[in-house]
Amino acid sequence: MxxxxxxxxxxxxxxxxxxxxxxxxxxxxxxxxxxxxxxxxxxxxxxxxxxxxxxxxxxxxxxxxxxxxxxxxxxxxxxxxxxxxxxxxxxxxxxxxxxxxxxxxxxxxCKDWPECARRLVAMLAAHHRLDHLRVPSLNICCRVARTQRCMSEQLVLLSALCALEAVPLKFNYFAAFWRDVAASPADAKLEEMLLECSVVSEYMDAVLLDERESLEDPAIYQFMQHYYPKVS
Known part of the structure; x- marks a missing residue:
């Protein structure tokens, strides 16, 4: 070769x-x-x-x-x-x-790549000066995991926790990613993993009770329209 x-x-x-x-x-x-x-x-x-x-x-x-x-x-x-x-x-x-x-x-x-990815994400989260990179670096992790069919419950939880923290900032990365998942029949198992994550309901409550203006964002509105009935 x-x-x-x-x-x-x-x-x-x-x-x-x-x-x-x-x-x-x-x-x-x-x-x-x-x-x-x-x-x-x-x-x-x-x-x-x-x-x-x-x-x-x-x-x-x-x-x-x-x-x-x-x-x-x-x-x-x-x-x-x-x-x-x-x-x-x-x-x-x-x-x-x-x-x-x-x-x-x-x-x-390469047996060490999941641990390596976890440490790098943790390093990003540990530095407040990199707040503008934290959410993008995570939903990217999610998209790579989705493409490679290696999404884990821990990564789903991590993405939901980050979305909950970012509600006041009106970030839509989380909503846009999971809206795309909902539109793909091949990702039905991923949707099930999200629905089993308890933090998702907290995210929805935060949007509806504290940041209702976020619903003006098409990605967030479509996410809520699809997932809220299933969670509630």
């Missing part, structure tokens, strides 16, 4: 432990990975899993404040940003260079 030159050039990064050697891993990617073929070779040889491992370790160091001095903290933030960029680049290459079924199989083969 790949010319011999790719294997010779990239063989050096194999065997690295992303949990403990994240600096070396990121440096190796920056030095050795030059194009789409290189990135695809990395994905097929465990590089995506190692990147997820590095992200988890860097997240732990960053969130626990174990970096120490201001300069060390900046270094950790830089490495975390670098790992995020490489994860995005590898996933983008996987999505564009392979069909959906094969890309999904390769992603699911």
């Amino acid at each position: 790949f010319p011999h030159g790719y294997k010779f050039k990239l063989e050096r990064y194999k065997g690295l432990n992303g949990r403990t050697c994240w600096t070396t891993l990121i440096s190796a990617f920056c030095t050795l990975v030059e194009n789409e073929d290189d990135r695809l070779y990395v994905v097929y040889n465990g590089g995506l899993q190692m990147t997820f491992e590095a992200l988890q370790s860097l997240h732990a160091v960053y969130m626990e404040g174990g970096a120490g001095s201001a300069s060390s903290s900046a270094s950790v933030r830089g490495e975390l940003a670098g790992a995020l960029r490489w994860a995005a680049a590898l996933l983008r290459t996987l999505r564009t260079r392979r069909d959906t079924k094969e890309a999904r199989a390769l992603l699911l083969a």
Whole structure:
């Protein structure tokens, strides 16, 4: 599948432990990975899993404040940003260079990706300066999970909690996503998961009792029109 030159050039990064050697891993990617073929070779040889491992370790160091001095903290933030960029680049290459079924199989083969996604969402939620990113980053998580058929009860609950918190801001991401789910017969099981989530009724009460003006938004109105009779 790949010319011999790719294997010779990239063989050096194999065997690295992303949990403990994240600096070396990121440096190796920056030095050795030059194009789409290189990135695809990395994905097929465990590089995506190692990147997820590095992200988890860097997240732990960053969130626990174990970096120490201001300069060390900046270094950790830089490495975390670098790992995020490489994860995005590898996933983008996987999505564009392979069909959906094969890309999904390769992603699911990386056992750490659900935990990695959970930690990144938690990191977004922990920083008040990123409030404008919290809801968009979640309903995106939901859309990816819907597309890949791996939606979980925890993610449904998380999306509902975030929607409840964002009611005063009149965000419609949650409503728009679940309105689209309702319009798709193939997503009937997802709708059942939402209806079993107790927080949904709290969200509806908050809209009707505290932010009735939100119903002027077509997405929120259509969401309520479909789901309110079922919940009540």
